[in-house]
Amino acid sequence: xxxxxxxxxxxxxxxxxxxxxxxxxxxxxxxxxxxxxxxxxxxxxxxxxxxxxxxxxxxxxxxxxxxxxxxxxxxxxxxxxxxxxxxxxxxxxxxxxxxxxxxxxxxxxxxxxxxxxxxxxxxxxxxxxxxxxxxxxxxxxxxxxxxxxxxxxxxxxxxxxxxxxxxxxxxxxxxxxxxxxxxxxxxxxxxxxxxxxxxxxxxxxxxxxxxxxxxxxxxxxxxxxxxxxxxxxxxxxxxxxxx
Numbered sequence: 001x002x003x004x005x006x007x008x009x010x011x012x013x014x015x016x017x018x019x020x021x022x023x024x025x026x027x028x029x030x031x032x033x034x035x036x037x038x039x040x041x042x043x044x045x046x047x048x049x050x051x052x053x054x055x056x057x058x059x060x061x062x063x064x065x066x067x068x069x070x071x072x073x074x075x076x077x078x079x080x081x082x083x084x085x086x087x088x089x090x091x092x093x094x095x096x097x098x099x100x101x102x103x104x105x106x107x108x109x110x111x112x113x114x115x116x117x118x119x120x121x122x123x124x125x126x127x128x129x130x131x132x133x134x135x136x137x138x139x140x141x142x143x144x145x146x147x148x149x150x151x152x153x154x155x156x157x158x159x160x161x162x163x164x165x166x167x168x169x170x171x172x173x174x175x176x177x178x179x180x181x182x183x184x185x186x187x188x189x190x191x192x193x194x195x196x197x198x199x200x201x202x203x204x205x206x207x208x209x210x211x212x213x214x215x216x217x218x219x220x221x222x223x224x225x226x227x228x229x230x231x232x233x234x235x236x237x238x239x240x241x242x243x
Contacts, residue, residue, distance in 0.1 A: 011229055014081060014084055014229050015226065015229050017077050017078065017080055017081035017084070018078065018081045018222055018225045018226055018229060019222075020074045020077040020078050020081075021074065021075075021077075021078030021081070021218050021221070021222045022218070022222055023071070023074055024071045024074035024075055024078060024218070025215060025218045025219075027067050027070065027071035027074070028067075028068070028071055028110070029211075029215070030067060031063070031064040031065075031066075031067035031068050031071070031114075032064065034060045034063045034064050034067070035057070035060050035061045035063070035064025035065075035117060036053065036056075036057040036060055036061070037064065039202055039207075040139065040201060040202040040207055041053055041054075041135070041202070042195075042196065042200065042202050043136065043139070043191075043194075043195045043196075043200050043201055043202065044195040044196045044200070047128050047129065047132045048128065050128075050131070050132055050135060051124070051128040051131060051132070054120060054121070054124045054131060054135065055124050055125065058121045058124045058125070059121065060121075061117050061120055061121035061124070062117070062118050062121030062122060063121075064114075064117050064121075065113075065114045065115065065116070065117030065118035065119075065120070065121060066114065066118060067114070068110050068111070068113050068114025068117060069111060069114035069115065069118070070114075071110070072107045072108075072110040072111040072114065073107065075103060075106065075107040075110065076100070076103050076104055076107050078103075078218070078221075078222075079099060079100055079103030079152070080100060080103075081225055082099065082156055082221065082225065083096045083099055083100050085159075085170065085225060085228055086099065086156075086159045089159065089160075089162075089163035089166060089168055090162070090163060090166055091159040091162070091163070095155055095158070095159055098151075098155050099152055099155045099156060099159075102148045102149075102151050102152035102155070103148075103152055105148040106145075106148040106149050106152060109141060109142060109145045109148075110142070112141055113138050113141050113142045116134055116137055116138035116141065117138055119134060120134050120135055120138065139201045140191065140192070140201065143188045143191055143201050143206055143207065143210060144188055144189070144191060144192070146185035146186065146188050146189070146210075149182070149185055150182040150183075150185050150186070151182075152182075153178040153179065153181050153182035153217070154178070154179065154182050156175075156178045156221075157175040157176065157177075157178030157179045157182070158175070159175075160172065160174055160175030160178065161175040161176070169224070169227055169228040169231045170224045170225075170227075170228060171224075174220060174221070174224055177216075177217070177220060178217070180213070181213045181214070181216070181217045184209055184210065184213045185210055185213075187199060187205040187206055187209065188201075188206050188210060190205075190206070191203075191206050
């Protein structure tokens, strides 16, 4: 097998890793929709209200959990695509390993949430009190562990900005976008103290802000990573035709 064939194969796999991020995003929001969590159930709901809501859509809640479990590894594969860009743009090994390790830690939060939603849907007809606490656990687990995502975004943003001196295919504003996305997760800290209003887990500064910037981050990073992959492909084709 020639070097050019190997390079082309690697680039195809790189694109598959990038597309896994788009699949992750679709599955994540589809899961929330099927579970009846768009908008999320309010933490201010009484036990009977929440029990009634979940009991009416127990299958949807289980499907939500299953999709969370299925899509959680795709966050890691997408982050590996980012790691490839970082490697080619001259980032240090420490930055690359940190970025992937933080992605693994972040992915675990969605995996655990998925399992919790499956349990909620599986046992929703039993103790309302148990389901009430499991539901709290699932939402707090989803939105409170923001530090891995914040640190990951800071590492990615720093890498993109540092790469500008090497004619990076990803512009510097995407690096600053990563910083902004990271900071936007911080309000989730306050969900522990509020059951209503903007800082509750269904509030505009917690769920809606985090969900919006998370989706925006995936779309922007995915688009520019694909441009990077196409740039590498064109470069390899040109080199293969050079005498």
